[in-house]
Amino acid sequence: MGIALAAACGDEPPALPEIAAAPIERVVEDPSDAPLAGLSEEELVRFEDGDARFELPFREAQGLGPLYIHRACTSCHEDDARGPGAVRRIVRRGADAPALPWGDVVRPRMTAGASVPVMAPAHPAIGEAVRLAPAVFARGLIEAIPDAAIEANARRGTGGRVARLRDGRIGRFGHKARTATLDEFVADALLGDMGLTSPVRPEELPGPEGIRDDAKPGVDVSDEEIALLADYVRLLAMPRREARDGTVFEEIGCATCHLPSMRTRDDHPVRALRDVDAAIYSDLLLHDMGDGLADGIEEGAASGREWRTAPLVGVRHLRGLMHDGRARTVREAIDAHASEGSEANEVVARWRALGEDEQRALITFVEAL
Ligand code: HEC
Ligand code: HEC
Structure with missing residues (x-):
């Protein structure tokens, strides 16, 4: 597995290591980003709308952050598959490991005036476990x-x-099958990976500075935006x-x-x-x-x-x-x-x-x- 440096964007802290494992050899060249055959006109419209949202990086004005991992679904699900972005989980190994008051996910990037990211505490009983994304098609x-x-x-x-x-x-859904539906998974991805709140997940995740909101006051994305993203995933061939x-x-x-x-x-x-x-x-x-x-x-x-x-x-x-x-x-x-x-x-x-x-x-x- 190779380690490459993620490109640093204007408002982001110095580049962090990301997983860039070599793709396995492709024996069949084909696009993965196609809708199911036999969709209705209305379903196709939703598929396409969701597709655009899946690829677009979220901006600070849309409620990205205050802490986040990546800006776009495609950062971790390129071509609807796996990587290059990854999630780093913080693992407590043993009872002397310090508690993790800000959760067990590394959230390295910041917006909206945040200046302290969530990182794994330096402690002999704390480790990190990488999670790459499953594909989203099918x-x-x-x-x-x-x-x-x-x-x-x-x-x-x-x-x-x-x-x-x-x-x-x-x-x-999830590597440990933690979620029952795609809509819930999408709401969790928006909050956990991007810091985007929604009617079903209205509270920002806690962070070291206690910041309760971001550049967009209140809830960041609507139920309908979640449904469109979920429909895109749902209707992928x-x-x-x-x-x-x-x-x-x-x-x-x-x-x-x-x-x-x-x-x-x-x-x-x-x-x-x-x-x-x-x-x-x-x-x-x-x-x-x-x-x-x-x-x-x-x-x-x-x-x-x-x-x-x-x-x-x-x-x-x-x-x-x-x-x-x-x-x-x-x-x-x-x-x-x-x-x-x-x-x-x-x-x-x-x-x-x-x-x-x-x-x-x-x-x-x-x-x-
Ligand atoms: C006891 C159940 C079980 C058996 C038997 C099994 N697998 Fe798996 N396989 C899994 C699980 C669970 C995972 C996911 C593990 C992980 O992600 O760390 C997996 C992952 C994989 C992956 C990686 C997929 C990915 O998304 O990264 C491949 C390839 C695979 N298995 C092929 C095989 C082959 C070939 C065999 C037979 C030699 C086999 N498996 C037998 C349960 C099984
Ligand atoms: C920071 C990287 C990252 C971003 C950004 C991201 N994902 Fe994921 N995604 C993952 C990882 C890692 C998993 C596996 C989670 C787990 O089980 O720990 C996953 C799992 C999923 C799954 C479940 C797939 C399955 O087979 O279980 C869906 C659906 C999904 N993501 C959709 C999305 C959508 C939609 C977005 C954008 C709103 C998104 N993801 C943004 C990393 C990411």
């Missing part, structure tokens, strides 16, 4: 899968559990892919977690999302992935060792693999699945026992997803 399909299908996956007896949130709903032979993927058990397909509900308000086979390659369950991937952060229903099965749909578009981009190739990603206590250990052992040709067939399959 997320409308993920949202459209009925709860019962996810619950059925957990009953197969092959491991994994439903990310049941405190209010009883099933978490689907599944990236096209070449059909390749997935036999080895199924045989050794990658497909038990990376379930090739689930059926969406038949009563979804968007016709194009209704009753389709969503080839997302995830069971949408939480799995204990062992010491190696554990970050010690509890989120939603997930423990510090659990992760949502990463949807492999469009994985060829991603820069860096696994939640923190530690793997640059599919081979490295598979290796990262194995460590003390990981539910994937047996499958990785089967992968290691494969002959060279079968290994190559599996990699070729995954690289084309």
Whole structure:
């Protein structure tokens, strides 16, 4: 993984390191930024409006800050995929670690007169954990899968559990499936990543200086702006892919977690999302992935060792693999699945026992997803 320096903008402090992991080799060149086929005229208009908002950097006058990470969704979801921007989480390792009164997310940039960012306290019991973004395409399909299908996956007896949130709903979004719907995720992204408040998230996050507002008094974005961004994500097409032979993927058990397909509900308000086979390659369950991937952060229903099965749909578009981009190739990603206590250990052992040709067939399959 390479470290590059982010470009410094006028009102921003000195450049901070950002993750710039090498993209995995693209075997199919295609755009990821296309709407679902069969949208109505009205849906297409919303898609396009949301698309423009997804790319536009927010300005101070629109309520950016007072503390923020990046100005545009695309800073961390370039081409609707992953990176180059990242989120740095602050992790307390042990009971002597100092409390984190301003939350556990590094918010390095400032506007609206703020002069003290939120950074990880320098302390031997404090660490940092990087999170790269999942892609945002095909997320409308993920949202459209009925709860019962996810619950059925957990009953197969092959491991994994439903990310049941405190209010009883099933978490689907975020690396630890902490959020149930796209609208809520977008509201959280606006507040947490950009310092933009909204009717559902009306309070600025606390900061060291106690600044309660920014250059735009009161709530910064409307419910409708959130809905447009969520609709853009919701209506993004599944990236096209070449059909390749997935036999080895199924045989050794990658497909038990990376379930090739689930059926969406038949009563979804968007016709194009209704009753389709969503080839997302995830069971949408939480799995204990062992010491190696554990970050010690509890989120939603997930423990510090659990992760949502990463949807492999469009994985060829991603820069860096696994939640923190530690793997640059599919081979490295598979290796990262194995460590003390990981539910994937047996499958990785089967992968290691494969002959060279079968290994190559599996990699070729995954690289084309
Ligand atoms: C500072 C970087 C950053 C910015 C800016 C950002 N995101 Fe994200 N996004 C992430 C990260 C990191 C995650 C994974 C979060 C987690 O689980 O910790 C994520 C997750 C998501 C997801 C969930 C995807 C999934 O499969 O679970 C959606 C949807 C999303 N972002 C949409 C947006 C939108 C819309 C914007 C702009 C309003 C935005 N993001 C801005 C970094 C960013
Ligand atoms: C026990 C469930 C499980 C099994 C079995 C499993 N995976 Fe995964 N896989 C996951 C989880 C959970 C993640 C996300 C972990 C993370 O982000 O740190 C993941 C991530 C990945 C990623 C990275 C995706 C991304 O968005 O960065 C790839 C590639 C991948 N798996 C391929 C495979 C292959 C190939 C196999 C079979 C050899 C396999 N997996 C077996 C659960 C599983």
